[in-house]
Amino acid sequence: MFTHEENTKLRGSVDIKVYGPDGEVKDSRYIPNLVVQSGKTFIATRMLGSGGDSARDTSTLTSCMSHMAIGTSNTSAASSDTSLAAEVVVDGDIAAYSRASLSTSSYSTGIVTYVATFGTNNPERTDSSNTTAITEAGIFNSSNTQASGGTMLCRTTFNAVNKGNDDTLQITWTITIS
Numbered sequence: 001m002f003t004h005e006e007n008t009k010l011r012g013s014v015d016i017k018v019y020g021p022d023g024e025v026k027d028s029r030y031i032p033n034l035v036v037q038s039g040k041t042f043i044a045t046r047m048l049g050s051g052g053d054s055a056r057d058t059s060t061l062t063s064c065m066s067h068m069a070i071g072t073s074n075t076s077a078a079s080s081d082t083s084l085a086a087e088v089v090v091d092g093d094i095a096a097y098s099r100a101s102l103s104t105s106s107y108s109t110g111i112v113t114y115v116a117t118f119g120t121n122n123p124e125r126t127d128s129s130n131t132t133a134i135t136e137a138g139i140f141n142s143s144n145t146q147a148s149g150g151t152m153l154c155r156t157t158f159n160a161v162n163k164g165n166d167d168t169l170q171i172t173w174t175i176t177i178s
Contacts, residue, residue, distance in 0.1 A: 008177065008178070009177070009178055010035040010039075010040065010043070010175065010176070010177055011032070011035070011175075011176050011178070012032065012033040012034070012035055012154050012156075012173060012174060012175045012176070013030065013031065013032055013033060013173075013174050013176075014029075014030070014031045014032075014033050014137065014156050014158075014171060014172070014173050014174075015028075015029070015030055015171070015172040015173075015174075016028070016029040016030075016031065016137075016158070016161055016169070016170070016171050016172075017029075017169070017170045017171075017172075018161055018162070018163055018167050018168070018169050018170075019167060019168040019169075019170065020164075020166070020167055021120075021166040021167070026167065027161055027162070029158060029159075029161060031156050031158045032156070033077070033154050033155065033156035033173070034077040034078075034079065034081075034154060034155060034156065035153065035154045035175065036077070036078070036079055036080070036081045036082070036152055036153070036154060036155055037079045037080060038081075038082050038151050038152055038153075039139075039151070039152060039153035039154050041151075042065075042141070042151050042153055043153075046064075063141045063142075063150075064105075064141060065102065065105070065114065065139050065140065065141050065153050066101065066102055066140070066141055066142070066143065067099035067100060067101055067102060067116070067139070067140050067141070067142060067143050067150075068099060068100045068102060068114065068116035068118075068137060068138070068139055068140070068171055068173070069084055069087050069088075069099045069100075069137065069138050069139075069140055069145065069149070070084075070087070070088055070118060070123075070134045070136065070137050070169070070171075071084035071085060071086045071087040071088055071134070071135065071136040071137070071138075072086045072088065072132070072133060072134065072135055072136070073085030073086035073135060073136050073157070074135045074136070074157055075136075075157065076157060077136075077155045077156055077157055081152065081155050082151075082152055083138070083149055083152055084136050084137075084138050084152075084155060085136060086136070087138075087145055087149070088123045088132065088134075088145075089145065093125055093126045093127040094123050094124065094125055094126075094132070095124045095125070095126050096121055096122065096123060096124040097122060097123035097124070097145070098122060098143070098145075099140065099142075099143050099144075099145060100116035100117055100118045100119075100122070100171075101116065101143070102114045102115065102116050102139075103115050103116060103117055110176060110177045110178055111174060111175070111176050111177075112174070112175045112177075113172065113173070113174050113175075114139055114172070114173045114174075114175075115170065115171070115172045115173075116170070116171050116173075117168060117169070117170045117171075118163065118168065118169040118170075118171075119168055120165060120166055120167065120168060121165050123163075124165055125165060130164050130165040130166075131162050131163065131164045131165075132162070132163050133160040133161070133162055134160065134161045134162075134163055134169065135157055135158060135159070135160050135161075136155065136156065136157045136158070137155070137156055137158075137171055137173075138152050138153075138154060138155040138156075139152065139153040139154050139173055140152050140153070141153075153175075154173070154175065
């Protein structure tokens with residue numbers, strides 16, 4: 001009898017670039033990331049597809065990943081995470097913030113790539129430094145921030161990336177299924 005063992009793995013990596021107002025790269029990072037349990041469940045439910053097959057329980061199906069979020073916590077990522085530990089919020093000296101829409105999503109032989117850009121004034125600070133120290137990021141299927149933030153696919157933390165109001169932050173996230 002032939003036995004075949006398969007060990008499918010999910011792994012991710014994140015490329016972060018901060019561009020100054022002149023378009024020059026101010027900071028560039030490469031960081032491995034964690035595909036969290038809710039992300040693995042999301043992938044499994046997507047395999048069910050959608051449509052009129054009454055034999056399937058489609059009540060748990062969720063929409064595609066659509067947004068990237070950033071935050072300010074350096075709490076290590078854990079498989080049980082369902083949100084960022086401290087997603088940026090509009091409060092105090094932060095006048096504006098919104099999750100960035102995924103501007104590019106592509107697939108090629110077991111590799112999914114997402115790209116999102118946090119433009120100037122996202123987040124917008126009103127204090128004298130006009131800089132936000134970003135230390136975490138995640139991919140979600142919702143534009144809503146915080147508690148109603150949808151399903152998180154993955155999360156990563158990193159040493160502070162300082163984004164000024166006039167800077168642009170571009171994050172390229174690659175998920176490899178092997």
